[in-house]
Amino acid sequence: MxxxxxxxxxxxxxxxxxxxxxxxxxxxxxxxxxxxxxxxxxxxxxxxxxxxxxxxxxxxxxxxxxxxxxxxxxxxxxxxxxxxxxxxxxxxxxxxxxxxxxxxxxxxxxxxxxxxxxxxxxxxxxxxxxxxxxxxxxxxxxxxxxxxxxxxxxxxxxxxxxxxxxxxxxxxxxxxxxxPFSIAIRSLQREAIRLDPKWNGGNYDDASYPESGMRMARKLGVITYRSALEWDGRFGRVRLESDRVGGDPFGLEFEVESYLEAHARRFVRRFDPNCYLYLSRSMDWFxxxxxxxxxxxxxxxxxxxxxxxxxxxxxxxxxxxxxxxxxxxxxxxxxxxxxxxxxxxxxxxxxxxxxxxxxxxxxxxxxxx
Amino acid sequence: MxxxxxxxxxxxxxxxxxxxxxxxxxxxxxxxxxxxxxxxxxxxxxxxxxxxxxxxxxxxxxxxxxxxxxxxxxxxxxxxxxxxxxxxxxxxxxxxxxxxxxxxxxxxxxxxxxxxxxxxxxxxxxxxxxxxxxxxxxxxxxxxxxxxxxxxxxxxxxxxxxxxxxxxxxxxxxxxxxxPFSIAIRSLQREAIRLDPKWNGGNYDDASYPESGMRMARKLGVITYRSALEWDGRFGRVRLESDRVGGDPFGLEFEVESYLEAHARRFVRRFDPNCYLYLSRSMDWFxxxxxxxxxxxxxxxxxxxxxxxxxxxxxxxxxxxxxxxxxxxxxxxxxxxxxxxxxxxxxxxxxxxxxxxxxxxxxxxxxxx
The missing domain is CATH 3.40.50.1820 (Alpha/Beta hydrolase fold, catalytic domain)
Known part of the structure; x- marks a missing residue:
């Protein structure tokens, strides 16, 4: 905001x-x-x-x-x-x-x-x-x-x-x-933001902010910005030292998941969600x-x-x-x-x-x- | 359910x-x-x-x-x-x-x-x-x-x-x-389901069902199950006849988006979200x-x-x-x-x-x- x-x-x-x-x-x-x-x-x-x-x-x-x-x-x-x-x-x-x-x-x-x-x-x-x-x-x-x-x-x-x-x-x-492949990816990123109830038709503020939607959008971005080949060499199947962070049965377990999470955390509150939607859509139209x-x-x-x-x-x-x-x-x-x-x-x-x-x-x- | x-x-x-x-x-x-x-x-x-x-x-x-x-x-x-x-x-x-x-x-x-x-x-x-x-x-x-x-x-x-x-x-x-690339994709699909408030730690029912999370998970699945090459030939940049369905400024506009939406609709209520989480995770572990x-x-x-x-x-x-x-x-x-x-x-x-x-x-x- x-x-x-x-x-x-x-x-x-x-x-x-x-x-x-x-x-x-x-x-x-x-x-x-x-x-x-x-x-x-x-x-x-x-x-x-x-x-x-x-x-x-x-x-x-x-x-x-x-x-x-x-x-x-x-x-x-x-x-x-x-x-x-x-x-x-x-x-x-x-x-x-x-x-x-x-x-x-x-x-x-x-x-x-x-x-x-x-x-x-x-x-x-x-x-x-x-x-x-x-x-x-x-x-x-x-x-x-x-x-x-x-x-x-x-x-x-x-x-x-x-x-x-x-x-x-x-x-x-x-x-x-x-x-169409990149349109599909960007459409899904925008949908993740729009589906977050806190997006609220664009009327969010710092206290009620579409953090989950932005996290999803950013993770999908990072996945498609890099390559499988790079990740095979970089992460392989290496697990986090703390097996399953936070005791959540579906929590982070592999290094690649932790990498995505860290990227998302750095981004989510440093880019405005509505600006993201506008810029993303402009690329689809181009x-x-x-x-x-x-x-x-x-x-x-x-x-x-x-x-x-x-x-x-x-x-x-x-x-x-x-x-x-x-x-x-x-x-x-x-x-x-x-x-x-x-x-x-x-x-x-x-x-x-x-x-x-x-x-x-x-x-x-x-x-x- | x-x-x-x-x-x-x-x-x-x-x-x-x-x-x-x-x-x-x-x-x-x-x-x-x-x-x-x-x-x-x-x-x-x-x-x-x-x-x-x-x-x-x-x-x-x-x-x-x-x-x-x-x-x-x-x-x-x-x-x-x-x-x-x-x-x-x-x-x-x-x-x-x-x-x-x-x-x-x-x-x-x-x-x-x-x-x-x-x-x-x-x-x-x-x-x-x-x-x-x-x-x-x-x-x-x-x-x-x-x-x-x-x-x-x-x-x-x-x-x-x-x-x-x-x-x-x-x-x-x-x-x-x-x-790691497929782990990352599946991890994000599971996160989409888990982030849906209606998933509710696995305790949903037909009346309160994590439909948004399942829709995101399925769309991401369909995107990664097919290929950019196929979609270039199949959808190109063809738009839906009704430009922007429903008057939503961020609504569906391209055929590829409508294709994903149709796939998601067919799946969301025909596969149990918790089963999806379990089966998806089993692949990451393998x-x-x-x-x-x-x-x-x-x-x-x-x-x-x-x-x-x-x-x-x-x-x-x-x-x-x-x-x-x-x-x-x-x-x-x-x-x-x-x-x-x-x-x-x-x-x-x-x-x-x-x-x-x-x-x-x-x-x-x-x-x-």
Whole structure:
């Protein structure tokens, strides 16, 4: 029931009557962002990072906030996204609870929290608000836009809707549309939240909070963000030292269960449930090829000079063929487009942890720009 | 809160003080079964089918029950499991609510439902009760035991614990132990049931029933029983005709969501929640190689003449390498063992629907016995 805004976050106001794709407008809304490095006098070295569902704009430590960020090993001086050369901007997604306006924000026109009164959120709205932020920072053309997971979807909408806004693109574990397996998983996550009586149609507070629903949603997320292969090696059939915690006959018994529980505990009270519902649903709706083009056709309408799509074999949520499709579709549109499938065992979340593989792939692409 | 026993089901009483692996005993318990075909005078043509978590003993139509069974295209005269030649027995698993004794049965010593007073159920208990049923039917050695999914686990325990009880074995989408991804999925299914306030520590009734928990558990099951590949072709991004059923802003919108909902509705009130918890947990506990042997080592201790392990590439719950391990491990033990990976797109449940691939594989193996 709260926003979770890291210290040092900066904000760009969105123009009033900011129009949402599926209808409705926002007044007094804003986009949260952070930056690293220096914008060149020619304003030609800006790199935009668009995030997955849950991260804030604090991708890495900086002057405003010395805490490690969610992509700390990737962003900084001498790192793959080298801030000695690039002026790096990370924006928090519209609809989030990490600083950009969303269902957990105050509706300026009522003085109350938006909750389900927030207009329906689309991936395209996230793209529009990010484009506004880029313009507001005085940047005409980005050197590159990098999008991870949901941010990969936002990137594609951004590039299609704003021709010429970037010269290059790195799409990491993204997709040009949602497929039914991931729709099914996300639908079930949302159902878990909505079935929790404490969700109460979106009208919860800290004292009466849909903790069980959020726990289920997060555990299902973590299961689908990683891979069976990784877990075979990492957990096997190892049991907790205390066989059956708490004496509950159906309580935690295996290490893998305890791992899920720990992940869920860290998340449940650190992400707003209504924001989760809105962002999750926006991914299901996303189809770059709507209006009959097909995903590949939508991709071919994007005009960009160079592109890289990266994915991993073990990703069950954004399967590898979706990144291959992105590279091929951007190639159809005339981009010099490259597809790099990586052998990471860590599944969809590999880009957050398998820096040994992702770092060189992203670093080499940027270095060659 | 009820048992669901098909008409024509027959029963074999278990001996009193039937000992359970993890402690406790059953008095007045029974195993439900059905048969097809005729036992030969030499009593050498019996084939036992052990099922997955949810099916009853009604694998196919027979004299006692003309309704189609859950494996109708596989079992019958001239079918892959040819009842002109074989005397086929299918037993319902101990712990189920489909006729064999389980948590939804009356405890003879109290006159009340067992509920969570049922002793902890292990895969080995299911094997022991099935072995008792085979003996009670006057069969010394089975021609073959066929186990699907959980029944594949039960089969392996059965063969290890009763040397010489079968000459041949077909293991379909089974496993010699549970791995962490499937443990995580099942743990989450059980948590969904347990989190439903109406589960009430196992003390529910038809009027106050953990419907939401069962719905979540079933949907997660169906998602993991099938495959993303199948769903891409089957559902794609097709929307329901009535955009957003019921005006709920987070209601069903895509066909894949409606498919899951329909599956859940059919299941929720047709399977007892406590039985579900017991059977699900028994799979997590199963490890043929416990006591330090490892799964492959456990398999190598099984003595059988011929074996066939079948699996599919798209199975994420009992992945293909587990069926390969079964074939290799049974081979280590001296069996003439064959491994057939099938290209079914239907995932773990393929054996129920992809008869075009499974029928010939099983039929050829049995025909050569």
């Amino acid at each position: 709260t926003e979770f805004i890291p210290p040092g976050t900066r904000f760009i106001p969105l123009p009033d009557a900011f129009a949402m794709k599926r209808g409705g407008t926002l007044d007094g809304a804003r986009v949260a962002y952070e930056t690293w490095g220096e914008l060149s006098p020619e304003r030609d070295n800006a790199v935009l990072i668009l995030t997955g569902l849950s991260p804030d704009a604090h991708a890495a430590s900086n002057e405003g906030n010395g805490d490690a960020g969610w992509w700390e090993p990737m962003v900084g001086p001498g790192k793959p996204i080298d801030t000695n050369r690039w002026f790096v901007i990370c924006v928090n997604s519209l609809g989030s609870c990490k600083g950009s306006t969303g269902p957990a924000s105050i509706n300026a026109s009522t003085g109350e929290l938006y909750r389900l009164g927030f207009p329906e959120l689309s991936i395209e709205d996230c793209a529009d608000s990010a484009a506004h932020a880029v313009r507001a920072l005085g940047i005409g053309t980005l050197a590159c836009v990098i999008g991870n997971s949901m941010g990969g979807m936002v990137s594609l909408a951004f590039l299609l809707r704003y021709p010429g806004i970037a010269r290059a693109h790195v799409n990491i574990s993204g997709a040009a549309c949602a497929l 189809d770059l090829g709507e209006a009959g083009l097909g995903a590949r056709g939508g991709l071919s309408r994007i005009r960009i000079e160079r592109a890289l799509a990266i994915g991993v074999h073990t990703d069950i949520l954004f399967p590898l063929q979706q990144q291959q499709e992105i590279a091929e579709g951007l190639g159809d549109g005339g981009a010099n487009a490259q597809f790099i499938p990586l052998e990471s065992p860590q599944g969809h979340d590999a880009f957050l942890v398998d820096i040994a593989r992702f770092g060189p792939a992203v670093g080499a692409f940027l270095a060659a720009l | 009820t048992e669901f026993i098909p008409p024509g089901t027959r029963f074999i009483p278990l001996p009193d003080a039937f000992a359970m692996k993890r402690g406790g005993t059953l008095d007045g318990a029974r195993v439900a079964y059905e048969t097809w075909g005729e036992l030969s005078p030499e009593r050498d043509n019996a084939v036992l089918i052990l099922t997955g978590l949810s099916p009853d003993a009604h694998a196919a139509s027979n004299e006692g029950n003309g309704d189609a069974g859950w494996w109708e295209p596989m079992v019958g005269p001239g079918k892959p499991i040819d009842t002109n030649r074989w005397f086929v027995i299918c037993v319902n698993s101990l712990g189920s609510c489909k006729g064999s004794t389980g948590p939804a049965s009356i405890n003879a010593s109290t006159g009340e439902l067992y509920r969570l007073g049922f002793p902890e159920l292990s895969i080995e208990d299911c094997a022991d009760s099935a072995a008792h049923a085979v003996r009670a039917l006057g069969i010394g050695t089975l021609a073959c035991v066929i186990g699907n999914s959980m029944g594949g686990m039960v089969s392996l325990a059965f063969l290890l614990r009763y040397p010489g009880i079968a000459r041949a074995h077909v293991n379909i989408s089974g496993a010699a132990c549970a791995l 490890d043929l190689g416990e006591a330090g042997l490892g799964a492959r080592g456990g398999l190598s201790r099984i003595r059988i003449e011929r074996a066939l392990a079948i699996g599919v590439h798209t199975d994420i719950l009992f992945p293909l390498q587990q069926q390969q391990e079964i074939a290799e491990g049974l081979g280590d033990g001296g069996a003439n063992a064959q491994f057939i990976p099938l290209e079914s797109p239907q995932g773990h449940d393929a054996f129920l629907v992809d008869i075009a691939r499974f029928g010939p594989a099983v039929g050829a193996f049995l025909a050569a016995l």
